[in-house]
Structures are given as structure tokens and as C-alpha cells.
Amino acid sequence: MEEHPGLHARKARPVAEVGGHVQLLASQWSKLKRYVEDGRHSIDNKVQENATRPFCVGRRNWLFADTVAGANASANLYSLLQTCKVNSIDDYRYLRSLFVALPNARTADDYAALLPWRIDLAAN
Template identity: 55%
Template structure:
């Protein structure tokens, strides 16, 4: 079926006005063709990326809110805190528990290894 669609696309595209609706559709199809083929060749990939889109939606909303911060430093602080909360949620951790645990240990961190140990996925299992 895909071979037939590709054949029609290749045959018809040169004779269609690029700015027409059909021309725009064929141009779009041509540009997306490698991705479509890649998807069809790997049956393990989900047909929808809605879970990914839904997971980044809070970041997009927050990014718009950061535009109205009083200062650049305030926007950076908000973004950093938001990133910590969303990282905790992405790892199945209650953000409040993680932030409580983090803020108790963060002042004691001095080395890269100390900071690495504070990542959300390193939260002890008994605190999750």
C-alpha cells in the first residue's frame, strides 16, 4: 500500500501547483515520507505521541508564565524549581517529598558526586 502511495506521490507532485491544497499536501507527504517509512518498519513504536506531548505541556504553559516574571533571576529560579518538580513527577516521585529531602541535603553538597546523589531517581526507595 505504501509503495502505491509513494508511486502516486512521485508521479503527481511535479504536475501539481505547489501552493494549491493538493500541492501543499503532497509537499508535506514528501517531507514526512522518511519518518513514515521508519515508523512502519518498526512495529514497536506507538502510533501516537500523545503521552509525550502531554508530558511536555506543563513546561510550555510554565514557559509562557515565566515571561511575566519581574526579573530574569526570578524567571530562572521559577524554571529551576519547576524543572525539579516535573523531574520528580516523571520519575514517579511525590514532588513534595522529593523537595523536602532535596532541600535538607542540598546545602551540604560540595562535589559533583554530592550533587549527582541528589537527582530524583536517586531518592531512597523508602521515601518514594
């Protein structure tokens, strides 16, 4: 275990609140110092938390789905829309193209061509 040279976690009393915090800091030091060593790392995870917030709100709304099939349909649609968002695809244009092309899909390749990153948005 790599420790910060100035932290003496072993000398701090683990039952004391401060001692527990110092021990935690010392045990996680190699991970904590990464953000200082590489400027691409953020000190917090606010960006990631904000990205997952809409999903958590949607998950709470799924509690009110009438049936299991309805909840699965909602989850699948929400997953497609989040995939569009992550890949910078206009979700409205994607859904328009999807709903036009979906009735003509027959094979696994036809369905695979309708994934957000493969569909031809210019066709519709």
C-alpha cells in the first residue's frame, strides 16, 4: 500500500473520527493523486452524475408502468434515446427514420441497420 509520506495513518487511532478519515485517505492515496498527475482527470464525478440523472428519473417513472411488457418497452425506448444522446445523434430524426424503416425490417441484419449509429438519417 502506497501512503502519502506526511500521513501517519498507523499512528492515528482508528476509532477516532479523524483517525478513520486519515486511514481512508492513506489507503486510497494512489487513486487520489491520479487527478493531480494527469490534468484530464476531474477531482469529482459531477459530469458522470449529471449524465446518469435522467436515467434515474426515468427509472423512477417505470415504477408506474402498467405491465412488465410496458416497462420493458419503455426501458428499450429510453435506452435507444440515451444511445442517440451519447453518440450526438438527433433523437427526433432518429425516431422518425426508425419508425419509417422498422415495418420493412425482416432479418437480423435489417434490424441491426436500424441501430442509432448505423441508420441512414438522410433517407427519411
